[in-house]
Amino acid sequence: MPGIREVAAYAGVGVGTVSRALNKTGYVSRETKEKIDEAVKALNYHPNELARNLYRNRSGMIGVVVPDLENPFFAKFLKYTEIELYKQGYRAVVCNTVEISSRVEELIGLMNQNVLDGLIVGVDPPENVNLKTIRKPVVSLDRNWGEKIPVVTSDNEKGGRLVAEQIVKAGCKRVLVFESRPRMKNPFESRGKEVKKALEENHVSIIRAEVEWNLLSYEYYMQAVEKYLSIFDSVDAVFAGDMIAAAALAVAQRKNIRVPEKLKIMGFDGLDIAKLTSPVLTTIRQDVPQMARRCVEALIQLLEGEKDVPLLQVCDVVLDKGGTI
Numbered sequence: 001m002p003g004i005r006e007v008a009a010y011a012g013v014g015v016g017t018v019s020r021a022l023n024k025t026g027y028v029s030r031e032t033k034e035k036i037d038e039a040v041k042a043l044n045y046h047p048n049e050l051a052r053n054l055y056r057n058r059s060g061m062i063g064v065v066v067p068d069l070e071n072p073f074f075a076k077f078l079k080y081t082e083i084e085l086y087k088q089g090y091r092a093v094v095c096n097t098v099e100i101s102s103r104v105e106e107l108i109g110l111m112n113q114n115v116l117d118g119l120i121v122g123v124d125p126p127e128n129v130n131l132k133t134i135r136k137p138v139v140s141l142d143r144n145w146g147e148k149i150p151v152v153t154s155d156n157e158k159g160g161r162l163v164a165e166q167i168v169k170a171g172c173k174r175v176l177v178f179e180s181r182p183r184m185k186n187p188f189e190s191r192g193k194e195v196k197k198a199l200e201e202n203h204v205s206i207i208r209a210e211v212e213w214n215l216l217s218y219e220y221y222m223q224a225v226e227k228y229l230s231i232f233d234s235v236d237a238v239f240a241g242d243m244i245a246a247a248a249l250a251v252a253q254r255k256n257i258r259v260p261e262k263l264k265i266m267g268f269d270g271l272d273i274a275k276l277t278s279p280v281l282t283t284i285r286q287d288v289p290q291m292a293r294r295c296v297e298a299l300i301q302l303l304e305g306e307k308d309v310p311l312l313q314v315c316d317v318v319l320d321k322g323g324t325i
Contacts, residue, residue, distance in 0.1 A: 002043040010039035058117045062090045062299065063107040066122040066141075069096040070217065072243070072271045073288070074122060077141065080292035081120060088300050090117070097123050105129055111136040118299045121145065124186075137302030139295045142188045150298045152291050152313045153187040159284040159317040160194025163266050166282065167199065167237050170264050170325050174205045176231055178224065178240035181210060191268060191284075195239060207235060211244070221247045232257060237325070242269040246277050249324060264325040270318075279323030287315045 004022075008015045013032055020026035021036045028036070039045070064081055066074035074096075082092040093116060097103045104126045110116045112135055122141040125131055131146050140151045167175060179192045196206055209231070211224045225247040232238075232255060238248045245267035249259060257263045259279065267274055270285020294313045301309045 002045050004045075006043055007036065007039045007045050010043060011035040058303075059115055060090055061093050061116050063093045063095075063110065063116045063119045064121075065094075065104055065107055065119070066096050068098050068217065069094070070098075072273055073269055073286075076271070076288045077122065077292055080289045081296060084293050084296035088296060102126075108134055118303060120295050120299060137299055139299045139302070141291060141295055143186050148311070150302075150309055150311050150313070151187060152294045152298065152315065154191075154286045154291070154317050155314050156188055156191035156317075157194045159268060159286075160191040161198055162284055162317070162319050163191070163195045163239055163268065164198030164202070166266055166319070166325050167239065167264070168202045168204065170237070170260070172204060172237035172264055174207065174235045175199060175237040175239060176207045176209055176228065176235045178209045178211055178238070178244050180212065207231060209240075218243070222250075225251050229255075232263065235263070237264040237266065239266045240268070242267040242271040242274050242281060242283055245281055245283070245324075246273055249277055249281065260323065260325050266325050270320055274320065274322065277322075277324075282322040282325045283320050284317050285320045286317055290315045 004015055004018050008018045011018065011032070012035065017028060017032060018036055021028040021033050022040075062085055064078060064085075066078060068074060069078070078092075078094055082094070085092050093107075093110075095103055095107070104121070104123060105128070107116065107119055108126075108129060111119060112133075116136065118137040118139070120139050120141065121143060124143055125145045131149070138145060138149050140149050142151070142153045144151065177192070177195065199206055209224070209228045212220070221243045224244060229251060232248075232252060238245065240248060245265050249265050252259050252263050252265070259265055265281065267281045267283030268286075270283050270288075274281035274283045294315065298309050298313065
């Protein structure tokens with residue numbers, strides 16, 4: 001099996017130059033890099049990942065933690081995050097916090113022990129951990145982990161305005177809004193604030209339906225909708241995340257409430273489940289692949305020692321027009 005010396009000889013450069021090119025630890029001209037890439041391909045050379053990571057003082061492993069692996073939004077985010085990490089030569093250590101309250105603390109401990117090179121989080125920071133003691137880079141999806149932790153989020157304000165525009169345009173006057181109250185302020189909350197603000201400006205009445213912020217299962221969403229079942233007869237629209245919106249549609253159909261003629265339903269997330277309902281759910285689609293890519297890019301930049309990594313990155317949202325409003 002060819003080694004790094006054979007690659008260097010084939011490319012006509014020194015072993016150190018090949019090492020810098022493959023490990024990205026120093027400047028190598030484009031012309032020389034192309035010669036090395038050609039040699040690697042011609043010789044079918046495969047770097048020793050363990051030795052390579054030891055050289056870089058890295059494990060090659062990134063922790064990715066979300067609230068619930070079963071939730072479609074986070075499952076999709078994990079899919080694209082794993083793909084992006086793999087492209088960068090890293091492996092993902094994936095877990096959720098369902099029924100394991102200490103999971104984040106454990107991952108932070110693994111980072112401090114150099115088992116993990118960094119962390120991508122879609123959950124709130126633990127209350128009993130001093131974030132200043134974390135010695136490896138952290139990037140957050142839609143959560144506030146501190147002023148020096150980069151956050152990737154969606155344009156929630158734009159999404160909120162699009163929701164309100166659809167509801168007002170449809171002539172709705174009394175709207176049931178499902179919302180959660182997380183224990184700390186997070187970027188995604190601005191969507192609900194923007195919706196309520198715009199609806200109130202247009203003299204649309206709002207009925208608030210509170211749901212638990214940290215419960216994301218199918219069963220809980222159905223229970224949440226069932227709890228407000230009697231209200232369906234007194235409202236003409238429902239706004240919620242896609243999962244609850246789909247549950248609301250199912251309950252409305254069971255009660256023989258015609259959608260959208262009698263009740264209009266508006267979602268937020270753009271999950272694949274929204275395409276499977278009948279009628280198809282009208283929703284605001286978040287660009288999950290882009291959010292995953294930006295999280296990984298920000299983490300890699302931090303690992304490479306870059307100083308000007310944006311602390312807030314906002315991804316665009318679009319309206320997916322269905323048949324529920």
